[in-house]
Amino acid sequence: MKVLIITGGNIDDDFASSFLKKNHYDEIIAVDGGLAFADRSDLSITYLVGDFDTIDRTILEKYIHRPDICVHQFIPEKDYTDTDIAVKLALSLIKNHHSEENEEKVIHILGGTGSRLDHVLANLQMLKNILDEDVRGIIIDRNNIIEMIRGERVLKREEMTGTYVSLIPVTMELTGITLSGFKYPLENASSHFGESLMVSNELLEEEGRIFIKEGMAWMIISKD
Structure with missing residues (x-):
């Protein structure tokens, strides 16, 4: 629905x-x-x-x-x-x-x-x-598509309406962050509320995978 x-x-x-x-x-x-x-x-x-x-x-x-x-x-x-x-x-x-x-x-x-x-x-x-x-x-x-996410999310290039993909921590801690298919990949990384580690990434492959083991983040797909 x-x-x-x-x-x-x-x-x-x-x-x-x-x-x-x-x-x-x-x-x-x-x-x-x-x-x-x-x-x-x-x-x-x-x-x-x-x-x-x-x-x-x-x-x-x-x-x-x-x-x-x-x-x-x-x-x-x-x-x-x-x-x-x-x-x-x-x-x-x-x-x-x-x-x-x-x-x-x-x-x-x-x-x-x-x-x-x-x-x-x-x-x-x-x-x-x-x-x-x-x-x-x-x-x-x-200029923006904003969604709160947890767990796993897959982005497909054909569905992208913006250039940049940013993750902004919502919870105090984010752990087990893996980004694959992106210009700036991460493997089992951590971040926290107030940190800009994952701002302005870009999708390089036809498909990008986001995985967060613990915590929630705003996912913002944006363009100028």
Whole structure:
């Protein structure tokens, strides 16, 4: 099952439209200001979430009373961000979905980065909640694909959308790190929170393998 969350950060329309053409989603959740992009892109959203303090009221009125859209409205003085609420909703939808064996479970987040660094950091941390449910959570913008990983991950050159691959420790310690197929390989290495050992690597082979024995890291595929 694949769920798309469109939230209120920076969205490059040309990039986002191109990206969405390559993906099909079972559910699309628009989050407050993210509804503006969904509206101008004519996306068929299935859920609308937020306190609606940033979206233009004219746009909101086009959607809030539609019977085919499930609306979750909250007061601005709430405990969690709109995006966090949307992530919890997406995880609930995936949990209650009857998945076929080996069906991939993915949440894509557009608009998860932007000028509000507090929101960006909160969104990056939310990827742990998604990972803990054995779901792939991926924040996407024009220059970056960000995912929290543990264990093993294989990258294929044909699927790469950026030049650089970086691993940023999330846990205090990372142990048993092996990188093969990369410009800067590692074999059973260690790193820790606050260290830049694995920033700006590059895939050399047609396939690159990342293995982390213990710990978690943000994997960021980026381009200038």
